[in-house]
Amino acid sequence: MSTKTLLIVDDEACITFMLASRFRELGYEVITAGNGEEAMAIVRSLPQAPTAVISDFQMPRKDGLQLARELRSDPRTEATPVIMLTARGHRLSPRELQETGIQHVMPKPFSARELQSMILDVCGPAREAA
Amino acid sequence: MVSGVLVMNTAIVACAMAALWIVVGGVRHEEAVRAGDRAAAVVAEMVRSDLEKSFAEQDLAAARLAIAKAAHAGALAGCRVSLGDGAVVADLDASAVTAKSIPAELPPLTIEPDSRHTFAVDIAGKGKVLLTVEPAGAIARSEWLEYGFGGVCLGAIILLGVVSVRAQKRAMPVTMVQSALNSVHAGEKELAALELADSFGGIATAWNGMVRELATHRARARFESVLTRRAQPGERDEAMGKMVDSLWHGIVAVDEEMRIRYCNGAAAVFLSGTRDGLLGTPLLERIGDPQAREKLEKLANSKGRGKIVVEMRTGEGDGGAVLRISGRPGSGGGGAMLLIEDVTQQRVADRSRNAFVEQATHELRTPLTNVRLYVEALVEKPDADVGTRSQHLNIINQEVRRLERIVGDMLSVSEIEAGTLKLAIHDIRLPALFSDMEAEFAGPARAKNITLRFDLPPKLPTIVGDRDKLVLALTNVVGNAIKYTPEGGTVKVAVRADDSLVIDVADSGIGIAAEDADRIFERFYRAKDPRVEKIVGTGLGLALAREVMRLHGGDVTVQSVPDRGSTFSIRMPLKAPLSMAA
Numbered sequence: 056m057s058t059k060t061l062l063i064v065d066d067e068a069c070i071t072f073m074l075a076s077r078f079r080e081l082g083y084e085v086i087t088a089g090n091g092e093e094a095m096a097i098v099r100s101l102p103q104a105p106t107a108v109i110s111d112f113q114m115p116r117k118d119g120l121q122l123a124r125e126l127r128s129d130p131r132t133e134a135t136p137v138i139m140l141t142a143r144g145h146r147l148s149p150r151e152l153q154e155t156g157i158q159h160v161m162p163k164p165f166s167a168r169e170l171q172s173m174i175l176d177v178c179g180p181a182r183e184a185a
Numbered sequence: 186m187v188s189g190v191l192v193m194n195t196a197i198v199a200c201a202m203a204a205l206w207i208v209v210g211g212v213r214h215e216e217a218v219r220a221g222d223r224a225a226a227v228v229a230e231m232v233r234s235d236l237e238k239s240f241a242e243q244d245l246a247a248a249r250l251a252i253a254k255a256a257h258a259g260a261l262a263g264c265r266v267s268l269g270d271g272a273v274v275a276d277l278d279a280s281a282v283t284a285k286s287i288p289a290e291l292p293p294l295t296i297e298p299d300s301r302h303t304f305a306v307d308i309a310g311k312g313k314v315l316l317t318v319e320p321a322g323a324i325a326r327s328e329w330l331e332y333g334f335g336g337v338c339l340g341a342i343i344l345l346g347v348v349s350v351r352a353q354k355r356a357m358p359v360t361m362v363q364s365a366l367n368s369v370h371a372g373e374k375e376l377a378a379l380e381l382a383d384s385f386g387g388i389a390t391a392w393n394g395m396v397r398e399l400a401t402h403r404a405r406a407r408f409e410s411v412l413t414r415r416a417q418p419g420e421r422d423e424a425m426g427k428m429v430d431s432l433w434h435g436i437v438a439v440d441e442e443m444r445i446r447y448c449n450g451a452a453a454v455f456l457s458g459t460r461d462g463l464l465g466t467p468l469l470e471r472i473g474d475p476q477a478r479e480k481l482e483k484l485a486n487s488k489g490r491g492k493i494v495v496e497m498r499t500g501e502g503d504g505g506a507v508l509r510i511s512g513r514p515g516s517g518g519g520g521a522m523l524l525i526e527d528v529t530q531q532r533v534a535d536r537s538r539n540a541f542v543e544q545a546t547h548e549l550r551t552p553l554t555n556v557r558l559y560v561e562a563l564v565e566k567p568d569a570d571v572g573t574r575s576q577h578l579n580i581i582n583q584e585v586r587r588l589e590r591i592v593g594d595m596l597s598v599s600e601i602e603a604g605t606l607k608l609a610i611h612d613i614r615l616p617a618l619f620s621d622m623e624a625e626f627a628g629p630a631r632a633k634n635i636t637l638r639f640d641l642p643p644k645l646p647t648i649v650g651d652r653d654k655l656v657l658a659l660t661n662v663v664g665n666a667i668k669y670t671p672e673g674g675t676v677k678v679a680v681r682a683d684d685s686l687v688i689d690v691a692d693s694g695i696g697i698a699a700e701d702a703d704r705i706f707e708r709f710y711r712a713k714d715p716r717v718e719k720i721v722g723t724g725l726g727l728a729l730a731r732e733v734m735r736l737h738g739g740d741v742t743v744q745s746v747p748d749r750g751s752t753f754s755i756r757m758p759l760k761a762p763l764s765m766a767a
Contacts, residue, residue, distance in 0.1 A: 067551055068632045069580050073558045113547060142550035143543065164554035167561050 059178055060084040060103070064094040064122065065111035065140065074109065077167055078174070082181030091117025095125055104132045106178045109170070112141035120147075123155035136177045140165065228259035228318050229304040236266060236316070240308040243287040249275040256318075263319030266306075269294040274314065435525030438515075443468045443481070446520065455499075455508055455525045468523075473499065477510065484512045484521050496528070507532045537708070541725070548591050552584040559584075583628060593657060598708065598725050601732050608651035608736055615645035618656065619680065626663055634672045640679040648686060648759055650737050658733040661726035662690050662741065662753045670694035670750075685739070688755040696747035705743065706731045730755070 061083050065071045071087040078085050086105065088094035091114055098105065108126065112119040119139050126132040137155070141147065142163040151157075159177060161170055235251030238244075248266060256264040256277050265276040269292035272284040291312035298305040304316045380393045429436055435452030439445055445463045453460045456471040463471070472478045474497035484493050492513045499506050512523040559577045563569070569577075600606035623639050630637035666676045674693040681687045697705060708728040731741045739757030 067555065069555045069584070070558065073555075073562065077562070140554075142547040142554070163550040164557045167558050 057182075058082070058084045059106040059181055060086065060101075061174070061178075062086050062088065062094060062097065062105040062108045063110075064088045064091065064108065064114070064119070066090055066114045067111065070111070070140075074167065074170070077171070078181075081171070083174075090114040091119065091122035091125075094122055098126070098129075098132060104135050107136045107138060107174060108132075109138045109140065109174075112139055112143060112147075120151060120155055123157050127156045138170070138173060138177065226300075226304075228255045228261055228264065229306070229316050231255045231258060232264075232266075232316060233304075233306050236306050236314065237308050240287055240291075240311060240314065243289070245274065245284075245287055248287070249279075249282075251275075252277065252316075259318070259320075261318050261320060263317075265317040267315045267317065268292055269296075269313070269315070271295070433527075435523075437468065437523040437525065439468050439521050439523065441519035443484075443521075452523075452525050455527070457499075472497065481510070481512065481523075484514060505529075545591070545595065549588065552587040552591070555584040556581055556588075586625070590657075590660060593653075594661070594725055594729055597654070597657060597729055597733075601729070606732065606736065608654060610649055611652060613648050613650055613652045613655065615648060615680070615682075615686075616641070618652065618659075619645075619678075622656070622659060622663065622678075625660070626667060629664075629667050630676065633667065633670070633674075635667055635670055636675040637667070638675070638677045640677060642680065642682065645680065646682055646686075646759060648757070650757065651733075654733045655737070658730035658741070658755065659688065661730045662688075662755060665726055666690050666692035666694065666751075666753070674750075682759065685756055685758045689752055690755070691750065691752040693750040696749055697743065697745040697751050698747055702743055702745055706741070 061078055063071050063074050063078075063085060064087070065074075066089050068089070071089070075085040075087050083106075086097055086101075088097055091110070093116075094108070094110065095117070108122075110119040110122055119141075123137045123139065126135055126137060133156075136159065137157050138159040138161060139147065139157050140161050140163055147157065147160055152160075159173060161173065232251050232255040235254075236248055239247035239251060252264045252266060252275050255261070261277070263277050265281065266274045268274060268284065268288070273282050274284045274287060276282050289311075291308060291314060294305060294313050294315055296303065296315060298315060302318055302320065304318075305313045306316050307313055380389075380396050382389060430450045432449060433451055435455045436447075436449045437445060437452045437456075438447040445466055445468050448456065448460060448463050450460060453463055456463060456468075458466075458471065469478050469481060472481060474495075477495040477497035480493055480495045492511065494509065494511045496507060496509045499508055506527055506529040509526045509528045510523055511526075512521050514521045559581045563574065563577050566573075597606060619639055619641055623637075626637055663676070663678060670676055670692045671694065676693075677689075677691045679689045679691070681689075706727050708725060727741065734741050734755055734757055737757045739755065742754050742756075743751055744754075745751035
């Protein structure tokens with residue numbers, strides 16, 4: 056039995072709070088961070104890479120795009136799926152997607168249920184037989 | 186035209202009158218003849234005995250008296266007694282009498298009486314005399330003539346009236362033309378003013394055609410006179426040269442080898458040279474941007490086809506400019522004309538606007554996401570505990586307020602842009618206003634672990650102003666302080682009210698570089714600090730705050746030390762300035 060860990064990164068405390076409590080209820084282990092810099096520090100301090108990263112796009116200090124790039128370049132996290140939440144009117148450009156390896160984009164405002172089913176697709180249910 | 190119609194009308198009326206005359210006159214004539222005949226017979230009978238008597242007595246005077254009486258009684262037009270040889274013995278007209286006496290022997294009648302107007306009167310023992318009467322029929326004819334004449338006169342008057350009215354109508358355009366001509370002559374109107382409305386028919390069409398032709402001639406004459414004046418050598422070149430030189434767009438003429446043949450002052454500045462120094466030099470040497478150079482090279486070889494537009498950057502960083510060069514190959518003789526415009530400001534404005542739209546979208550989507558997430562949670566868990574429910578509702582409330590503020594900002598900005606921002610003036614109780622603000626910002630400050638302190642004097646006056654707009658200004662300034670202050674920092678709001686109300690908002694934030702300090706109040710401007718670029722914002726808040734405070738007779742200013750913090754000072758007079766009195 057192994058627990059799946061989600062790293063949720065957003066400078067909007069309301070969003071991280073809501074998503075964290077939701078996914079915890081579903082049985083995931085959740086770590087939150089307020090920006091990309093903090094998120095990277097947490098990732099490095101973890102004994103294991105998180106199962107998936109849910110990150111906001113525009114954040115102070117280090118934005119979601121930069122975070123995704125750094126995750127991609129770290130051998131420990133290069134395969135970690137990143138779900139990008141974006142409040143930008145337009146979608147991410149194909150070049151940005153290719154550079155960062157981001158495969159999942161969730162435009163804001165989104166529904167928590169939608170995100171929940173996306174997480175289920177990406178990393179499966181919270182607990183499963185190892 | 187007018188006289189033709191007049192003659193025709195007159196002829197029609199005259200014919201009608203004549204026909205009437207003939208018909209009426211004929212009837213009246215017949216009647217008169219019959220009546221005259223009857224009268225003549227009666228008169229002949231009346232005078233017969235008197236005549237017999239006077240002839241018997243050879244009394245000429247008595248004969249004449251007799252016919253005079255008879256003529257009077259019978260209302261005869263004429264009455265005559267003549268002998269068989271034609272001598273007139275008596276006549277109503279005395280001058281017609283030829284016989285001086287009545288002869289003893291009467292000559293036999295040579296004229297056979299018709300018993301209508303001439304009657305034979307037997308004079309006992311002497312023979313016959315001829316009595317000729319001219320009955321009243323003749324008089325009737327003359328009367329009829331009078332009536333006829335009167336009728337003709339009346340007809341003529343009516344005719345004249347009709348003709349005169351029609352003539353006046355016809356003459357109206359002529360009157361209008363006269364007054365229009367006077368105006369044009371006095372220089373009050375253009376020739377076009379002479380044109381008549383189409384309702385005047387054929388006259389208007391013909392006249393308008395003539396007026397237009399005249400206008401064409403006049404315009405041609407004017408144009409030719411201008412050409413003649415321009416053709417004065419020297420004067421023309423000088424005037425044109427001055428005009429082209431004073432343009433703020435650069436104008437360059439190049440030959441087929443792209444060497445500069447002419448450039449005005451603005452172009453010389455854009456190409457970083459002097460007008461005289463640039464003459465004869467290759468234009469492409471002055472174009473630093475390789476892409477622009479490549480495109481311009483094609484212009485020289487395009488042989489009169491097509492127009493090209495290139496944009497290039499000159500200089501480095503903030504001192505740089507964006508130039509747009511439009512070129513068109515010269516017709517025929519080779520070479521090209523180029524127009525150089527400085528579009529730096531336009532590009533800056535475009536960038537700001539795009540950034541604004543992007544930021545505004547972001548700003549709106551973030552609170553919307555929060556509202557959606559928390560509403561969703563409440564809907565999914567209707568039986569959640571009271572604490573959770575109230576926490577969710579508080580967040581929703583807070584995010585809706587945030588949306589409200591953003592939309593309010595945007596509306597106010599559009600009002601400022603349109604020049605329609607108005608203040609709704611009321612009394613404002615400052616203690617209540619500040620305690621509302623303190624409550625509003627407590628949450629966001631706590632979220633960033635920022636110490637937010639309001640320093641209010643024990644007593645604050647009531648001021649006059651637009652409460653909503655003042656709150657908007659203050660919210661933007663205090664909100665900025667919290668936004669740009671790192672976690673664990675402090676934001677202090679100090680209020681003073683002596684001569685004027687002064688609100689100092691001091692933060693321990695990232696500070697503002699001197700070159701940005703002047704510009705942060707510009708709309709859409711955001712400081713170039715990379716730390717700022719990561720923080721969401723529309724670039725409108727401070728512009729709005731300053732505009733609102735200036736409408737209140739005050740201002741917003743800033744003092745800042747980079748990396749140590751900034752102090753924004755909001756000032757406004759305690760008494761409403763005159764401009765706000767309305």
